[in-house]
Amino acid sequence: MKLANDPHLYTPITMRIIAKRDLCPDVRFFQMVPAGEFKQVKIDYKPGQFMMLSAFGAGEGPFSISSPPSRKGIIEFGIRKAGKVTEKLFTLRDGDTVGLRGPFGNGFPIEKMLGKDLIIVAGGLGVVPLRSLILYALDNRESFGRIIFIYGFKNVEEMLFNEVLLEMLDSDQIELYLTADKCEVKDDKYKGRICEGQVTGIFKDLKNIDPGRTVAAVCGPPVMYKFVVDKLLEFNIGKNNIFLSLERRMKCGVGKCGHCSIDYIYTCMEGPVFSYWDVIHMRDLI
Amino acid sequence: MRVYKISKQDEKKLFKVLEKFGEVWLPVKKGGKCTFSRIYSEDRLTFSQTEICNRPLLPLKKLLLPPEFNTLDFNAERYNRAEQNVPSRVVVGSHACDIHGVNILDKFYTTDFIDPFYRERRKKTIIIGTSCEPDEYCFCNKTNTNIIEEGYDLFFNDLGHYYLVWVGSSKGDDIIREGDDLFDENITDKIIGDFINWRKVNENFFTNDIDFYGVTDLMELKYNDNELWEYFGDKCLSCGQCTMVCPTCTCFNVIDDLEVNKNEGHRRRYWDSCMFKDYSMVAGGHNFRKTRAERLKLWYTHKLKAFIGQFGNPSCVGCGRCIVTCPVDINVYNVVSRLKGQEKELIRK
Ligand code: SF4
Numbered sequence: 307m308k309l310a311n312d313p314h315l316y317t318p319i320t321m322r323i324i325a326k327r328d329l330c331p332d333v334r335f336f337q338m339v340p341a342g343e344f345k346q347v348k349i350d351y352k353p354g355q356f357m358m359l360s361a362f363g364a365g366e367g368p369f370s371i372s373s374p375p376s377r378k379g380i381i382e383f384g385i386r387k388a389g390k391v392t393e394k395l396f397t398l399r400d401g402d403t404v405g406l407r408g409p410f411g412n413g414f415p416i417e418k419m420l421g422k423d424l425i426i427v428a429g430g431l432g433v434v435p436l437r438s439l440i441l442y443a444l445d446n447r448e449s450f451g452r453i454i455f456i457y458g459f460k461n462v463e464e465m466l467f468n469e470v471l472l473e474m475l476d477s478d479q480i481e482l483y484l485t486a487d488k489c490e491v492k493d494d495k496y497k498g499r500i501c502e503g504q505v506t507g508i509f510k511d512l513k514n515i516d517p518g519r520t521v522a523a524v525c526g527p528p529v530m531y532k533f534v535v536d537k538l539l540e541f542n543i544g545k546n547n548i549f550l551s552l553e554r555r556m557k558c559g560v561g562k563c564g565h566c567s568i569d570y571i572y573t574c575m576e577g578p579v580f581s582y583w584d585v586i587h588m589r590d591l592i
Numbered sequence: 593m594r595v596y597k598i599s600k601q602d603e604k605k606l607f608k609v610l611e612k613f614g615e616v617w618l619p620v621k622k623g624g625k626c627t628f629s630r631i632y633s634e635d636r637l638t639f640s641q642t643e644i645c646n647r648p649l650l651p652l653k654k655l656l657l658p659p660e661f662n663t664l665d666f667n668a669e670r671y672n673r674a675e676q677n678v679p680s681r682v683v684v685g686s687h688a689c690d691i692h693g694v695n696i697l698d699k700f701y702t703t704d705f706i707d708p709f710y711r712e713r714r715k716k717t718i719i720i721g722t723s724c725e726p727d728e729y730c731f732c733n734k735t736n737t738n739i740i741e742e743g744y745d746l747f748f749n750d751l752g753h754y755y756l757v758w759v760g761s762s763k764g765d766d767i768i769r770e771g772d773d774l775f776d777e778n779i780t781d782k783i784i785g786d787f788i789n790w791r792k793v794n795e796n797f798f799t800n801d802i803d804f805y806g807v808t809d810l811m812e813l814k815y816n817d818n819e820l821w822e823y824f825g826d827k828c829l830s831c832g833q834c835t836m837v838c839p840t841c842t843c844f845n846v847i848d849d850l851e852v853n854k855n856e857g858h859r860r861r862y863w864d865s866c867m868f869k870d871y872s873m874v875a876g877g878h879n880f881r882k883t884r885a886e887r888l889k890l891w892y893t894h895k896l897k898a899f900i901g902q903f904g905n906p907s908c909v910g911c912g913r914c915i916v917t918c919p920v921d922i923n924v925y926n927v928v929s930r931l932k933g934q935e936k937e938l939i940r941k
């Protein structure tokens with residue numbers, strides 16, 4: 307964690323949107339770079355960290371970084387339209403600017419993941435921060451063991467990053483499982499490649515999991531965590547090797563506004579990534 | 593630490609000295625309420641206990657981070673830090689508990705990330721504490737905040753026709769130097785006797801029988817005692833007054849306001865309350881603390897337990913404000929009482 311005595315702690319820098327596309331009807335992917343006098347600013351971050359994004363006149367909110375730090379220069383977000391700030395963001399065109407502060411939070415403990423097998427579980431929009439981790443691991447493929455990625459979504463229309471993921475299905479670099487609550491596949495390219503059911507249903511298909519050398523990362527809607535953790539515990543994966551990325555309301559990112567507090571900690575400072583061991587010790591984490 | 597004596601007859605002269613260091617502020621009664629207000633020499637106020645009202649409704653935090661202010665000015669291309677124009681202030685009349693409150697704020701706002709807005713105002717605020725006469729709601733003797741050793745620049749002990757003045761900082765020493773002829777360094781046995789006597793008398797004022805022993809553990813152990821928390825949750829109005837008056841509540845919200853011309857705007861930061869319904873609600877509508885009982889638990893976790901993890905002390909300084917403020921008598925006294933399995937309650941008059 308960095309210490310900061312910065313008079314501009316709360317002042318965003320200006321970023322320019324260079325590209326965007328819709329990942330599904332209400333989730334848009336934004337790519338942006340530092341603009342104007344901030345052009346030279348280098349934004350260093352870890353997978354799992356978040357930034358505070360400001361939309362002109364609408365306010366500021368926390369967003370997980372979706373790009374991997376291994377691909378420098380461009381910062382990417384996958385943003386669901388829900389509320390004032392995101393509605394404003396959805397009106398922006400290429401070339402428009404936004405404000406950005408951060409990165410904040412702890413991010414995933416890459417140090418603990420090096421040389422290990424990864425089980426990455428995403429539910430819905432949880433794929434956004436996990437994309438950063440997955441791409442980072444693929445960019446540094448030799449530093450990791452198996453990469454198992456389970457991604458669940460409501461229906462095929464809400465599957466994010468579908469092109470890349472379908473490519474990954476054919477790759478021997480990653481063991482990918484896609485599953486939809488309701489799987490009505492119209493498009494041929496998806497036929498037989500997406501299971502029906504919840505992410506927890508996939509675990510029976512995972513073979514030869516070595517709990518001693520496996521680290522898990524999970525992100526999804528609040529209801530998902532408990533069920534996924536139970537499955538991971540069935541594999542005997544250590545409680546301190548299961549990492550959950552949690553969402554909370556955040557108005558500052560620096561441990562001052564209070565909104566993200568849980569028991570005696572601030573999610574923006576000591577999270578948003580917590581081990582399951584933390585979860586057992588802290589009230590109301592999941 | 594250096595100690596001086598100043599006669600009450602010299603208060604007018606002292607006032608002139610203080611004015612050289614900044615605007616002078618004092619808690620005085622306004623419209624029936626005790627409030628920190630700017631004081632001018634023609635107001636002819638003294639700093640004695642009888643003039644300064646007890647327990648200003650809003651504690652010192654109101655001057656260190658105002659209820660609302662602009663943090664940024666922006667247009668579509670650029671966000672700029674808003675000019676704060678903070679005046680230098682000499683705030684007289686804070687009691688020991690409130691200065692303990694400021695010490696907690698100092699730690700909170702300067703740990704890990706330093707809040708620039710707090711720091712700017714804090715640096716320009718001189719704190720002159722004054723002794724007090726505890727009333728039935730005060731319990732700083734139980735929270736170990738009735739005696740203050742740091743955090744003030746000067747501290748005035750009212751001993752009848754004079755004050756005993758403790759110097760707590762270099763700035764405090766500057767004031768003494770500036771008013772050199774007003775302060776007497778000769779602390780006689782008589783003065784020491786007066787002070788020791790004052791201590792004894794003062795301790796006898798405390799009548800509040802709140803019992804903090806083991807409360808931190810009880811907060812942990814009774815966290816899932818739904819009956820206890822729902823008893824309070826059912827009464828709570830979610831009005832947030834308890835958070836506004838508590839010297840160690842710091843939560844804020846930020847919102848962007850656009851100017852009429854719509855090309856520029858300001859980001860405004862204002863006091864928020866964890867008692868408000870949407871405090872933990874994220875975009876998309878999921879609310880991590882839907883019920884009043886859950887929100888009360890957060891408040892009391894913060895006051896009675898959480899701060900220990902962070903800073904070594906609970907964050908309640910025993911000022912009694914929640915007791916005199918909550919319209920339905922949810923307060924530290926009554927929560928502690930229930931945590932201890934008792935039903936006695938302290939109801940404000
Ligand atoms: S909890 Fe109540 S008594 Fe304690 S510091 Fe806050 S307002 Fe004062």
Ligand code: SF4
Pocket residue numbers: 827828829830831832833834835867917918919920921922
């Ligand atoms: S505890 Fe009392 S003061 Fe605080 S929000 Fe509830 S009713 Fe209002």
Ligand code: FES
Pocket residue numbers: 555556557558559560561562563564565566567572573574575
């Ligand atoms: S977001 Fe403000 S304290 Fe965590």
